[in-house]
Amino acid sequence: xxxxxxxxxxxxxKNIKGMGRVTEENISDALREIRMALLEADVxxxxxxxxxxxxxxxxxxxxxxxxxxxxxxxxKLVKDELISLLGGDFVPLETKKTPTILMLVGLQGSGKxxxxxxxxxxxxxxxxxxxxxxxxxxxxxxxxxxxxxIGKSLGIEVFKEGIENxxxxxxxxxxxxxxxxxxxIIIDTAGRLQIDEPLMQELKNIVTTINPHEILLVIDxxxxxxxxxxxNGFNEALSLTGTILTKLDGNTKGGVALSVRHLTxxxxxxxxxxxxxxxxxxxxxxxxxxxxxxxxxxxxIADKVEGIMNEEEALDTAKKMKKGTFDxxxxxxxxxxxxxxxxxxxxxxxxxxxxxxxxxxxxIDPKDMAHVEAIILSMTPYERHHPEILKAERKQxxxxxxxxxxxxxxxxxxxxxxxxxxxxxxxxxxMKMPF
Amino acid sequence: xxxxxxxxxxxxxxxxxxxxELEEVYDKGLKKTxxxxxxxLSLLGIKYTKVNEEYFEELEDLLISADIGVNTVFKFMERLxxxxxxxxxxxxETLTEVIVDELFIIYVNNESLxxxxxxxxxxxxxxxxxxxxxxxxxxxxxxxxxxxKNLGKKVMMIAGDTFRAGAVEQLxxxxxxxxxxxxxxxxxxxxxVIYDGLEIAKKxxxxxVFIDTAGRLQNKVNLMKELEKINKVIERIIPGAPHETLLVIDxxxxxxxxxxxxxxxxITNITGIVLTKLDGTAKGGIVLAIKESVDIPVKFIGxxxxxxxxxxxxxxxxxxxxxKDMIK
Numbered sequence: 001x002x003x004x005x006x007x008x009x010x011x012x013x014k015n016i017k018g019m020g021r022v023t024e025e026n027i028s029d030a031l032r033e034i035r036m037a038l039l040e041a042d043v044x045x046x047x048x049x050x051x052x053x054x055x056x057x058x059x060x061x062x063x064x065x066x067x068x069x070x071x072x073x074x075x076k077l078v079k080d081e082l083i084s085l086l087g088g089d090f091v092p093l094e095t096k097k098t099p100t101i102l103m104l105v106g107l108q109g110s111g112k113x114x115x116x117x118x119x120x121x122x123x124x125x126x127x128x129x130x131x132x133x134x135x136x137x138x139x140x141x142x143x144x145x146x147x148x149x150i151g152k153s154l155g156i157e158v159f160k161e162g163i164e165n166x167x168x169x170x171x172x173x174x175x176x177x178x179x180x181x182x183x184x185i186i187i188d189t190a191g192r193l194q195i196d197e198p199l200m201q202e203l204k205n206i207v208t209t210i211n212p213h214e215i216l217l218v219i220d221x222x223x224x225x226x227x228x229x230x231x232n233g234f235n236e237a238l239s240l241t242g243t244i245l246t247k248l249d250g251n252t253k254g255g256v257a258l259s260v261r262h263l264t265x266x267x268x269x270x271x272x273x274x275x276x277x278x279x280x281x282x283x284x285x286x287x288x289x290x291x292x293x294x295x296x297x298x299x300x301i302a303d304k305v306e307g308i309m310n311e312e313e314a315l316d317t318a319k320k321m322k323k324g325t326f327d328x329x330x331x332x333x334x335x336x337x338x339x340x341x342x343x344x345x346x347x348x349x350x351x352x353x354x355x356x357x358x359x360x361x362x363x364i365d366p367k368d369m370a371h372v373e374a375i376i377l378s379m380t381p382y383e384r385h386h387p388e389i390l391k392a393e394r395k396q397x398x399x400x401x402x403x404x405x406x407x408x409x410x411x412x413x414x415x416x417x418x419x420x421x422x423x424x425x426x427x428x429x430x431m432k433m434p435f
Numbered sequence: 436x437x438x439x440x441x442x443x444x445x446x447x448x449x450x451x452x453x454x455x456e457l458e459e460v461y462d463k464g465l466k467k468t469x470x471x472x473x474x475x476l477s478l479l480g481i482k483y484t485k486v487n488e489e490y491f492e493e494l495e496d497l498l499i500s501a502d503i504g505v506n507t508v509f510k511f512m513e514r515l516x517x518x519x520x521x522x523x524x525x526x527x528e529t530l531t532e533v534i535v536d537e538l539f540i541i542y543v544n545n546e547s548l549x550x551x552x553x554x555x556x557x558x559x560x561x562x563x564x565x566x567x568x569x570x571x572x573x574x575x576x577x578x579x580x581x582x583x584k585n586l587g588k589k590v591m592m593i594a595g596d597t598f599r600a601g602a603v604e605q606l607x608x609x610x611x612x613x614x615x616x617x618x619x620x621x622x623x624x625x626x627x628v629i630y631d632g633l634e635i636a637k638k639x640x641x642x643x644v645f646i647d648t649a650g651r652l653q654n655k656v657n658l659m660k661e662l663e664k665i666n667k668v669i670e671r672i673i674p675g676a677p678h679e680t681l682l683v684i685d686x687x688x689x690x691x692x693x694x695x696x697x698x699x700x701x702i703t704n705i706t707g708i709v710l711t712k713l714d715g716t717a718k719g720g721i722v723l724a725i726k727e728s729v730d731i732p733v734k735f736i737g738x739x740x741x742x743x744x745x746x747x748x749x750x751x752x753x754x755x756x757x758x759k760d761m762i763k
Contacts, residue, residue, distance in 0.1 A: 039505045042689035045496050108712065109569025109685065113601075141608035146601025153600075193715045220569065224502035224689025226717035233716075247568060250652035252691040275568075275598075365656045 022059050022070050031056055034078070041255030042224050047085070047262050055081055086285035087261035091242065091269060094213040095127070099177045100184050101210060104244075105203060105234060106218035108191030111246035113143060115218050115272055116188040117150035118280035119244075122270075123184050124156065125278070131156060131184035134173040136206070138163035139190040147188055154277060157182075166202060167209050174210055187212070194233025207238055216269065217243045221254040231264050240264075246272035249279070261285075326420060328384035332376045335369065374402035375412055387413055486519055486530055494534070502689055502717070504724025511537060542726050542750050550734045550747045553678045553706065559591070559636050559644045561669060561676035564709075565662060565699055566683035568650030571711040573602065575683055575737060576645045577609035578745035583643045584613050591641035593632035594619025595665065598649040606647050613742070616641060625649065625661065626668045633672040646677070653698030662702050681734065683709045686719035693721065696729040707734030710748070714739045 031052055038048045058077055062070075094100055102119065104112045116133055123129040133151050135158055137143035144160050151158035157180075159173040170187055177185045189206070192199040207215065217231060217240050234240060243260055248271045260268055268283040317334060320326040376384060378401030383390060390398070390413065392406075399406045491512065498508045514537060515530075524530050554560045562579070564572045573596070580590045592610045594617070596602035603619040610617035616639055618632035629646055636644045648665065651658035669676045682705045684692055699705050710719050713736050722733050733748040 036505065039499060040690050042502075042691070045499050107687070107715070109571060111569055140605070142601040142604035144601075145604045146599070149600035193712075195716060220685070220687070222567070222685075222689060222691040223687050224692075224717070224721065225500045226502065226687045226715070227689075229716040230687070247652065249654075250567065250691065251654040251694055252689075255689070365660070367657065 022062055022074065024056075024060060027056065027059050027074070030074070038255060038258070041253030041258070042222075042227070043255035044225060044228050044259035044263060047259050050262075051081060051085065082258070083285050085258050085262050087267050088285055090282060090284045091267035092282070093123075093269060094241070097213050098183050099132075099174070100214070101174070101187070101212040102184065102214045102216060103187040103189065103206065103212040104216050104218050105189050105238065105240075106191060107193065107220070107230060108140075110191065110218045110220045111272060112191065112218045113137065113146050113150065113188050114275075114277075115244055115246060115270075115280070116147065116186050117154060117156075117277050118272065119270070120151075120156045120184075120186050121154050121277050122280050123186075124154075129183050130181065131186055132173065132177045132180070132182040133158045134170060134185055134187045135160040136166050136169050136187050137190040138166055138169075143188075143190070150277065159185075167205050170206050170210050194230050194237070200233075200237045203238060214241045215239065216241065217266070219243055219245055219256065219260070221245045221248045221256060221271075222250060222252040223256050227256045228259055228263055231260060231266070235264055235266060240266050242267050242269040244268070244270045244272065244280075245283070249273045249275070324420060328376050328379065328387055328416060329381060331416065331419075332373065332384070335373060335376075371402070371404055371408065372412055375399075375404055375409055378402040387416065484527060486525055486527055490527065491516065498720070500718075501720035502692075503720035504690060504693060504727070507541065507724040507727050511541065538723070539750070541723050544726075548732045548750070550707070550732070550749070552734070554643075555675075555678060559633075559641045559673065559676075560678050561633070561636075561644045561646065561673055563646045563648065563665070563669065563677040563680045563703070564683060565648050565680060565703065565705075566650060567652050567695055568599075570650070570683045570685040570688075571709075571737060572596075572650065572683045573605050573609065573647055574740075575681075575709050575711060575735070575745065576606065576647055577613060578737065578742050579645060579735075580609070580613040580615045580643075581742040582745060584615065588642040589616070589640065591616035591618070591632070591636045591639065591644045593617075593629055593636070593644060593646045595625045595629050595632075595646050596649040597621060597623050597625050597628060602647070602649070626664050629665055630668050630672060633669065633676075637673070653695050659698070659702050662699075666703055679706045679734075680704055681707050681709050682731065683711055684721070684725075685717075686710055686713045687715065687717035688721055690721070690724075693724055693728055696725045696731055700729055700731065705731050707732055709733075709735045709737065711737035713737060714744070 034055070035048055035052050038051065039045065043051075055078060058081075059074060062073055062077065093102070104116055104119075106112050120131040120133050123131050133147055133156055135144040135147045137147075144163070148158050148160065159169075159176055161169045161172055166189070173185060173187070176182075187206070189203065190199070192203075194200065206212075215238050217234050219227065219230065223230070231240075231243070243266055245254065245257055245260075245268055248254055257268060257271075260266060268285075270280050271283050273279050273281055317326070317330060320330055375398060378398045379387075379390075383394065383398075390409075395406050395409050399409050402409075494515075495508060495512050498511065499505065503511075515533065518524065518533055518537075519530065522533075524533065552560070552562070564576055566572050576592060580592060583590050590613065592606055592615050594603040594606045596606070597620070603621050606619060607617055609615075616636070618628070618635050620628050625648065632646070633644065646665075646669070648662065649658070651662065653659065666677070666680075680703045682696060682699050684695065688695070696705070696708070708722060708725065708731055710722055710733050713719050719736075725731055726733075733750075736746055736748050736753075738744045738746060
């Protein structure tokens with residue numbers, strides 16, 4: 001998502017490399033590139049102005065110590081500014097009240113209903129909570145059915161009460177939640193424009209009736225400069241406690257993330273990063289800034305992996321990778337685990353230096369992964385452990401068994417060998433990380 | 436005759452001919468857009484009577500804030516500076532006319548643009564709706580169905596969004612409301628549903644067939660491949676179809692709109708854009724950038740939630756809407 005911005009920034013920074021000190025001339029190109037990059041990312045133009053002015057002022061006043069190169073100092077400066085722009089620290093959800101009431105609001109099509117499902121799933125999985133989903137979108141045809149279907153697939157209860165009176169629906173839902181010992185209720189509301197007064201009044205009525213602990217604005221990461229009007233409109237009417245940024249798995253640069261906190265002081269709490277119902281991550285400003293600067297987001301990957309990989313298996317795999325005894329059988333196990341992590345592209349993008357290795361824009365067809373799996377599954381366990389014994393005849397058998405061609409089998413074997421080499425390099429510390 | 440004169444004439448002609456209806460819809464829908472944009476532009480004129488660097492800077496901000504697209508704006512500013520220099524434009528009032536003129540040129544680019552839908556005389560006209568998630572594909576189908584129903588056409592809807600929970604029901608409800616034929620099944624391969632649906636459309640002699648598809652982010656390879664497959668299936672049943680493939684874009688979309696248009700155009704033959712949700716504060720300026728970079732024209736705009744809130748796009752009306760107050 002942010003990789004383009006990272007690219008521009010590092011191009012700009014190249015120009016400062018080798019300079020003895022930071023002057024107005026040698027950073028002017030870099031500043032122009034940064035400005036373009038931020039505007040192309042849909043960062044609000046007011047924020048861009050301020051950001052550039054800040055960087056300029058600080059960069060010129062910067063003391064370049066003997067041990068640090070000016071470009072390093074400059075990168076650090078940009079990164080720190082980005083982090084502060086993104087909001088500094090992670091702000092968790094309110095948790096103390098029982099039941100805690102969360103209300104999702106936003107424009108049409110921003111992804112409220114899907115996010116409600118993801119949020120319920122997240123609370124149950126990561127915090128062992130027992131949430132109740134409340135269907136309060138009484139306008140969009142089949143919105144209630146949509147939430148019900150999501151609830152059913154997650155095994156999370158959905159409270160519905162027709163399409164009459166949202167205030168009554170939430171009051172009854174709260175009652176129901178108390179009786180049934182639900183610790184969270186998540187209210188899905190209808191999409192509306194922030195300038196639609198009657199519909200905004202309806203939200204205000206819900207708020208004054210049940211006083212939600214969190215009012216979260218669900219906002220599409222692909223939004224342009226109008227985002228700020230939307231955020232301000234909802235915030236003025238409802239006093240938002242946070243935002244959730246959706247559709248970050250697209251190739252949007254998501255500059256709205258940079259504008260939200262800075263212009264309104266409302267924290268981003270979550271980001272939606274896949275279409276699957278576990279595609280919701282907590283928002284960490286520093287990690288996002290690292291991602292922008294192409295410094296990778298290993299921590300986010302670690303968080304994702306943690307929920308899925310069995311720790312012992314992971315340790316075992318790591319050991320084998322180090323020793324170089326990692327075989328195709330282990331690869332198959334890893335492949336299956338990776339599949340659970342969601343689209344592989346997203347993971348690759350989070351790797352440090354993804355851009356430099358040219359894997360930031362790789363698109364991976366899930367079918368290719370299935371083919372790889374089929375090929376490995378067509379090998380005997382012995383073959384998986386000793387791929388060197390695979391000669392023409394065996395390869396033909398494997399190709400037939402997996403329904404792929406011999407060329408594909410060859411390609412996989414070659415790629416696997418290369419991968420093994422790379423693993424050895426990484427674990428022996430011969431591979432340099434960028435920056 | 437300069438474009439600006441043309442616009443002025445349009446203003447006068449409209450007043451005389453009292454072709455108020457369309458104008459009013461644009462007026463209402465674009466009111467917020469226009470008020471803000473124009474008032475800022477006029478304020479600029481008041482603030483700066485002379486064209487200088489500060490004026491250019493503020494103008495650039497103004498255009499960027501309308502989501503017109505960073506590259507488009509930068510190129511535009513370059514041309515403008517050149518004209519100002521060459522034509523020795525000094526006062527901001529003259530420049531305002533030049534600005535409108537240049538904006539118009541970006542979109543029209545010496546072509547004759549049509550917003551006509553490629554309707555077939557014999558057999559069904561198939562219109563495929565595509566776009567990223569949440570832009571309003573299903574609602575737009577309802578509006579289009581309503582429009583053609585009122586023209587006396589036999590309309591059918593096919594629910595090709597078998598992925599999003601509730602999508603089939605949503606379309607079904609709209610089909611009932613607009614008294615359109617409907618075909619859809621949940622949890623199945625979209626190409627299969629479309630295949631069966633089109634067979635029925637042929638049998639039933641439908642005039643217009645609207646195919647809804649799942650929202651897909653343009654960087655999802657497997658979903659884009661699915662769209663390729665859908666196209667093949669449609670072509671197999673009705674040669675030459677789809678007759679129109681409309682890319683639905685949310686007016687609030689920023690720079691990503693360009694990438695959406697580029698990626699979808701690579702996979703399918705996008706024949707036009709439907710710009711939705713223009714009744715909000717979003718300016719939809721990205722369509723200018725899309726037109727410039729990918730050359731896809733806008734065919735319809737969505738200006739509200741009612742079934743009647745869909746209009747044929749008219750660039751003159753659009754720019755007129757944006758600049759009305761300034762021209763007077």
